[in-house]
Amino acid sequence: xxxxxxxxxxxxxxxxxxxxxxxxxxxxxxxxxxxxxxxxxxxxxxxxxxxxxxxxxxxxxxxxxx
Numbered sequence: 864x865x866x867x868x869x870x871x872x873x874x875x876x877x878x879x880x881x882x883x884x885x886x887x888x889x890x891x892x893x894x895x896x897x898x899x900x901x902x903x904x905x906x907x908x909x910x911x912x913x914x915x916x917x918x919x920x921x922x923x924x925x926x927x928x929x
Contacts, residue, residue: 867906877904 867875881899884891896905916922 867908870901870906872906875906875908878907879904881905881907 869875878896880893880895882891882893896903899905916925
């Protein structure tokens, strides 16, 4: 997930939980918004899946945004 710095951003989407896994073949572990301390939702830019990248620019390029 690409998290949002400003929760008031009108382009942010909101999800109830994030799931993190080392591989798409694994179920991973889910973290609710309440557990993450963000209230009822986690503001995100886009619900996408990518391999880990060292910079935001590299992650953007991986999903065709940069």
